[in-house]
Amino acid sequence: MVSVTREEVIRKPQVLTATLADKGIVLEKSCGGQGICGSCKCKKVEGEVHYLRDAIASFNESTEILPCIAVPKSEVLVLEMLSA
Numbered sequence: 128m129v130s131v132t133r134e135e136v137i138r139k140p141q142v143l144t145a146t147l148a149d150k151g152i153v154l155e156k157s158c159g160g161q162g163i164c165g166s167c168k169c170k171k172v173e174g175e176v177h178y179l180r181d182a183i184a185s186f187n188e189s190t191e192i193l194p195c196i197a198v199p200k201s202e203v204l205v206l207e208m209l210s211a
């Protein structure tokens with residue numbers, strides 16, 4: 128499980144996958160981070176995200192996120208990795 132703050136992502140404009148990589152968590156990105164494949168999907172334990180584009184991949188928005196196209200909306204986001 129990993130915790131990410133909004134500040135960590137906003138400090139360097141980047142999506143969550145880049146912030147997670149800075150923390151040593153490198154997620155699979157089969158579609159290159161386009162929100163298409165779902166390979167980066169994580170379980171959302173706490174917090175909310177904002178999507179920079181519409182997701183094409185199928186996922187449950189209430190319990191999962193696609194970090195390749197997301198930035199935190201809440202101050203703190205707690206995620207559980209499903210791959211990596």
Ligand code: FES
Binds near residue numbers: 155160161162193
């Ligand atoms: S990398 Fe493909 S949906 Fe995130």
